[in-house]
Amino acid sequence: xxxxxxxxxxxxxxxxxxxxxxxxxxxxxxxxxxxxxxxxxxxxxxxxxxxxxxxxxxxxxxxxxxxxxxxxxxxxxxxxxxxxxxxxxxxxxxxxxxxxxxxxxxxxxxxxxxxxxxxxxxxxxxxxxxxxxxxxxxxxxxxxxxxxxxxxxxxxxxxxxxxxxxxxxxxxxxxxxxxxxxxxxxxxxxxxxxxxxxxxxxxxxxxxxxxxxxxxxxxxxxxxxxxxxxxxxxxxxxxxxxxxxxxxxxxxxxxxxxxxxxxxxxxxxxxxxxxxxxxxxxxxxxxxxxxxxxx
Numbered sequence: 001x002x003x004x005x006x007x008x009x010x011x012x013x014x015x016x017x018x019x020x021x022x023x024x025x026x027x028x029x030x031x032x033x034x035x036x037x038x039x040x041x042x043x044x045x046x047x048x049x050x051x052x053x054x055x056x057x058x059x060x061x062x063x064x065x066x067x068x069x070x071x072x073x074x075x076x077x078x079x080x081x082x083x084x085x086x087x088x089x090x091x092x093x094x095x096x097x098x099x100x101x102x103x104x105x106x107x108x109x110x111x112x113x114x115x116x117x118x119x120x121x122x123x124x125x126x127x128x129x130x131x132x133x134x135x136x137x138x139x140x141x142x143x144x145x146x147x148x149x150x151x152x153x154x155x156x157x158x159x160x161x162x163x164x165x166x167x168x169x170x171x172x173x174x175x176x177x178x179x180x181x182x183x184x185x186x187x188x189x190x191x192x193x194x195x196x197x198x199x200x201x202x203x204x205x206x207x208x209x210x211x212x213x214x215x216x217x218x219x220x221x222x223x224x225x226x227x228x229x230x231x232x233x234x235x236x237x238x239x240x241x242x243x244x245x246x247x248x249x250x251x252x253x254x255x256x257x258x259x260x261x262x263x264x265x266x267x268x269x270x271x272x273x274x275x276x277x278x279x280x281x282x283x284x285x286x287x288x289x290x291x292x293x294x295x
Contacts, residue, residue, distance in 0.1 A: 010146030019144055023151050024096050031066035034093075036103075037118035037130075037169060038110055057118060060169040061104045065119070068092035068154070075158065089159035091131060093119060096152050112136065113153050118160060120174050128173055131157035166233060175199070182232035184220045186260035189229050189245070194252035196222060201248040202231065204238055210248050215239075219247070229254075 009015045040058040068091070075090035095113065104110050113136050122128040137154035144151065167178040179199055196202065196219055203213035210216070215236030222229035231238075238245065240256040247253065 012145065016145045016147045019147075020096075020098060020151050024098060027064050027066045027094065027096055027099075027152075031064050031094075032121075032123050033062050034065045034122065035060040035120035035169075035171065035174065036063045036095075036100075036113065037061075037120060037174065038104070038108070038114065039117055054164070054166065055116075056166040056168070057174075058166075058168050060120065060171050060174060063095055063103050064099055065121075066094040067121075068094060087159055087161070090134075091121070091157050093121075093131075093155045093157055094152050095155065097150050100153065112138065113155055119155065119157050120171070122173065130160035130162075130174065130177060132160045134158050172199075178218065178232065179220050182218075182220065184230040184232040185234060187229045187231060187238065187240075187245075187256045188258035188260070189222075189227055189254040190257050192224065192227075192252070192254045194247075195250060196229075196247045196252045196254075197250040198222075200250055202229075202245055203248060204236075204243050204245050208244070208246055210246075228260075229256075 003010075037057050037060045040056045041054070073089045073091060075088040097112075100113065105112075113133055115133050115135060117133050119131045119133060120128060121131060133155050135156040137156070138150050140154045141147075141151045162177055162181040164182055165178075167175045169175055176199075198219055198221060200219050201210065201216055202219050203210055203216045205213045213236070215234070215238045217231035217234040217238070220230040220232050238256060238259070240258055242255065244253045244255055
């Protein structure tokens with residue numbers, strides 16, 4: 001027997017729109033404004049192993065989101081394994097398909113949230129956190145009211161582990177992770193003229209213009225007492241022979257006189273395995289060859 005044409009709503013567009021409006025309203029009332037950060041170098045994505053030579057994130061889109069986690073983070077959280085201290089913090093986030101299409105899909109080639117892209121949640125941990133999308137549920141609504149396209153996406157996200165990715169979204173709260181976490185190289189300088197701005201692009205150029213720069217980098221930090229400058233995201237080779245280095249926004253300049261080796265950032269040293277290992281060595285005596293007695 002065929003379905004009842006008078007009460008069946010599987011092809012009722014007005015009912016589908018009502019469900020969509022209700023979902024949209026719930027997210028807007030109870031959610032928050034986060035950022036969807038797509039990977040910029042999509043052509044470099046490795047479709048077999050799922051990795052890239054170098055991830056780059058150059059844009060961020062405001063998108064209302066609703067967290068499924070209302071009490072605590074998911075995942076194993078912080079625990080010790082054979083690889084040291086690991087952080088496995090997860091969350092589940094709901095975003096409206098209509099909002100995603102309006103904010104991101106409009107003018108880009110991105111048709112849905114993608115695994116590997118980032119989500120910035122500004123309301124967690126007191127200062128905001130970056131998460132990486134690990135899986136996108138597209139059928140959680142089970143084609144409600146017969147609609148073929150989903151009403152919303154449920155994103156499985158995991159705490160983002162920075163590994164030298166290029167962050168240039170234009171949002172200071174997001175881009176700061178590159179300044180704090182990226183490996184940097186130490187340069188010894190002299191003849192400082194004016195003050196540099198942390199995070200600006202510094203460069204060397206024969207005509208003092210960024211357009212003709214022979215080497216560029218991002219300024220992570222510098223100390224006017226020790227005359228040491230830390231640069232990351234270095235492109236090209238900086239000279240230490242009577243060549244001025246310029247700040248792209250501050251207008252400052254100085255002269256490099258020496259280069260040290262690469263150093264790891266100490267932005268979150270308290271959470272690093274190296275710091276834990278150093279502290280543990282003060283309690284464990286590794287010089288004892290026979291801890292059970294003498295032979």
